[in-house]
Amino acid sequence: MSDADTTRLLNTLRGSLDDIRLSVPLDDIVAAGQARRRRRKVAGVAAVALTAGLSVGVPTLSNPSTAPPSYATSGAGVHIHTAAYSVDSQKDGTVHVTFDKERYFRDHKGLQRALRSAGFPVLMKVGVFCKGPNDDGKLSPSGEGAGVERVRTGVREDDGRVSLIFKPENMPPNTQLFIGYLNASQLASVHGNPGSVERLVPTNVKLTCDTVAPPEHVYR
Numbered sequence: 001m002s003d004a005d006t007t008r009l010l011n012t013l014r015g016s017l018d019d020i021r022l023s024v025p026l027d028d029i030v031a032a033g034q035a036r037r038r039r040r041k042v043a044g045v046a047a048v049a050l051t052a053g054l055s056v057g058v059p060t061l062s063n064p065s066t067a068p069p070s071y072a073t074s075g076a077g078v079h080i081h082t083a084a085y086s087v088d089s090q091k092d093g094t095v096h097v098t099f100d101k102e103r104y105f106r107d108h109k110g111l112q113r114a115l116r117s118a119g120f121p122v123l124m125k126v127g128v129f130c131k132g133p134n135d136d137g138k139l140s141p142s143g144e145g146a147g148v149e150r151v152r153t154g155v156r157e158d159d160g161r162v163s164l165i166f167k168p169e170n171m172p173p174n175t176q177l178f179i180g181y182l183n184a185s186q187l188a189s190v191h192g193n194p195g196s197v198e199r200l201v202p203t204n205v206k207l208t209c210d211t212v213a214p215p216e217h218v219y220r
Contacts, residue, residue, distance in 0.1 A: 121176035143194030
């Protein structure tokens with residue numbers, strides 16, 4: 001009902017009720033009715049706004065400000081970036097990896113999955129060191145076994161990050177790269193040199209593993 005209709009109804013009621021005494025003035029009754037109508041309109045608008053807000057808010061809640069690592073796989077290869085490392089397939093078939101030296105072993109399982117997704121067979125552990133049945137156990141001063149330099153090269157940058165290039169095409173059949181990162185106590189015992197053990201190990205036989213850290217490498 002419009003305000004004009006309400007005014008006409010009020011005048012009509014006044015005329016018809018001249019001889020009747022009301023405990024509540026007629027003007028107050030009409031004013032209360034108008035107030036209730038206004039409240040219903042406001043409530044309806046608020047409900048529509050809330051529904052719209054919820055429908056817009058659902059995808060926002062599913063994508064919080066702390067976004068998960070970006071992870072893309074396509075015909076162009078794998079591109080995975082996290083706070084600790086990045087893994088990117090290259091057109092020449094190599095896989096380029098960079099990571100933070102201070103955090104490189106904190107998400108070794110994630111890095112292992114990323115490299116495998118990029119087509120590079122790798123097995124990573126922390127505090128545990130594995131080798132195949134025919135491995136003589138010899139390591140270079142930097143902790144590398146025979147053949148590792150053919151499948152993985154890298155440098156440590158001045159900012160503490162490490163850049164590596166993995167070469168899946170150079171990996172022998174039924175072989176994977178084992179990377180055993182030293183845990184905190186092992187790193188302390190060798191003063192951080194080396195920081196990991198890397199070997200080529202078979203994928204089709206049981207490996208021999210232990211927790212014996214490699215000897216400390218002292219630069220001379």
